[in-house]
Amino acid sequence: MATLNNRFDFVYMFDVQDGNPNGDPDAGNLPRIDAETGMGLVTDVCLKRKVRNYVQIAKGLSDGFDIFIKEKAVLNDEIDKAHDDSEVKGIKDAKEKTAAARRFMCKNYYDIRTFGAVMSTGKNAGQVRGPIQLTFARSVDAVATAEHSITRIAVATPGEAEKQNGENHTMGRKATIPYGLYVCHGFISANLARQTGFSEEDLQLFWEALKNMFDMDRSAARGLMSAQKLVVFKHDSVLGNAPANKLFDLVKVEKNTDSAPRSFKDYNVTIDKDALPSGVTVEELI
Structure with a gap:
């Protein structure tokens, strides 16, 4: 696999219509918001989960593309597999054994490397510091959260049916926002990629996941979630040629309507390519 020789920084935009992109379990699963500004939030953990799910579907847990943090996994059982490997098992020195087990995990689990x-x-x-890190995604404008009453024409137990004299209705609640455009910032370290074995092939799979992961993760609760824009800044060097925040400032998202935004068409996204620093190129993958 080709070694990663460039640092990357990227801006990822996605939106949601009539759904809950990331419920907050500490707030009755309402959409996450910044309490001071009303901006919607989606955690980095939520986005990484969707990437993991996409890779698991796309690669089918094949060699080198297993997923460490997957549904119903017992993590210590996965770590045991490294220590049961013939090359690791034969090592006597504790530090060397840990290092060998770490290499095994990086080689076999996509999400670890x-x-x-x-x-x-x-x-x-051991511990692995991954080359790809994401920020929380934040909505461009404040979002309006709403709770909707819903009805199920069935009950769970005979006792409930008896109390309702056979009417058999169950009331519930569903939380949504009417629309939100979210912006996430990401960073890819070529230096850390070399330490974990993250390759050019792995990077292309990551871009593929960002483009398609919402189509593999549909649910009634999430409404219509769509990847809308992926702007990638590529540095000529391993260490980078410009600060990430200066590059992110080149991407402008501006509302083009006086009414409340209800689609991606209500925004203009521009990139000031004339202000790109030397040694940095930009590409729009979505």
């Missing part, structure tokens, strides 16, 4: 992991909860496989 991409996002990193703490693997010292059982048999020690």
Whole structure:
């Protein structure tokens, strides 16, 4: 696999219509918001989950593309697989064994060599700092959260049916926002990629996941979520040629309507390519 020789920074935009992009369990699963500004929030953990799910579907947990943090996984059992490997098992020195187990986990688990992991909860496989890091996604404008009453024409138990004399209705609640355009910023370190074995092939799979992961993650609760824009800044060097924040400032998102935005068409996205620093190129992958 080709070694990653360039630093990347990127801006990822996605939107939601009539859905809950990321419920907050500490607030009755209402959409996450910044309490001071009313801007909607989607955590980096939520986005990484969708990337993991896409890779799991696309690669089918094939060699080198297993997922460490997957549904119903027992993490220590996964770490045990590294220590049961013939090459690792034969090592006597504890530090060398941990380092070998760490290499095994990076080689076999896509999400570890991409996002990193703490693997010292059982048999020690060390810690990995992943080359790809994401910020929380924040909506461009304040979002209006709403709760809707919903009805199910069935009940769970005979006792409930008896109390309702056979009417059999169950009331529930559903939380949504009518529309929100979210912006996430990401960073890819070529230096850390070399340490974990994250390759050019892995990077292309990551871009593919950002483009398609919402189509693999549909649910009634999330409404219509869509990837709308992916702007990638590529540096000529491993360490980078400009600060990430200066590059992000070149991407402008402006509302083009006086009414409340209800689609991506209500925004203009521009990139000031004339102000690109030397040694940095930009590409729009979506």
